[in-house]
Amino acid sequence: MESFAIIAEPNRRTILSLLASSERSVGEIERQLRMPQTSVSKHLRVLREAGFVEARVEAQRRVYRLRPEPLMEVDAWLAPFRRFWTAHVDALERHLDRMEQPSRKGKKR
Amino acid sequence: MESFAIIAEPNRRTILSLLASSERSVGEIERQLRMPQTSVSKHLRVLREAGFVEARVEAQRRVYRLRPEPLMEVDAWLAPFRRFWTAHVDALERHLDRMEQPSRKGKKR
């Protein structure tokens, strides 16, 4: 599966967000997110195969942690659009500036 | 459908990227991306209903242009992870620094 499809799944995004704060075992994820263990394991498998996470074995636990690369890709795809929406917000601000009650002539800032 | 699911579709991402440079009519998209008109129209409908694009009617053409909000949401979701991978890249760089052939003692830079 492909990076964008991976993060299209809400449960997987939740798992990723959880792991963003720190690494966690399957059981911890299971309990904190109140989702069935089998489901957690499968999502983790998908995430692992796509390189979003990696697992360290610790006795009978598997501790999962984030890996940065795939999300960096997503971020890279978004980059070209940022120009666009900052421009938009600027335009909106200028617009609102012109809207702003014309009684007061001395502009703030 | 939800923002992340929308951009999970490769053709839709391509359309969005195309519109990032400038607005375009359905026919222009159809030709530049070599994809069937009916398919383009459907994807545009999905994108429109999710707020990624909006259409202006111009005679018998519809000219589509980007709207920033949904992609900004995606960007916002990504934000917390940026901390994470900049930290990682830094660690990697330090690691590579230590790896770097120890014969030469005077560091470059």
Place this chain on the structure above:
DNA sequence: CGGGAATATGAACTTCGCGGTATATACTCC
């Protein structure tokens, strides 16, 4: 060694979205 905890895997079922084909709607120009 046997039982229990932690995690993974497999199978069956269901839902959903995409692609394709056919058709409808809307506008323009003669």
Place this chain on the structure above:
DNA sequence: GGAGTATATACCGCGAAGTTCATATTCCCG
């Protein structure tokens, strides 16, 4: 008003992915 162009919609079939239930595997410990 009829032909042609531009775009949208409806219906269908198929495959992919998610959920659940059952079971397998691995490890710990008394």
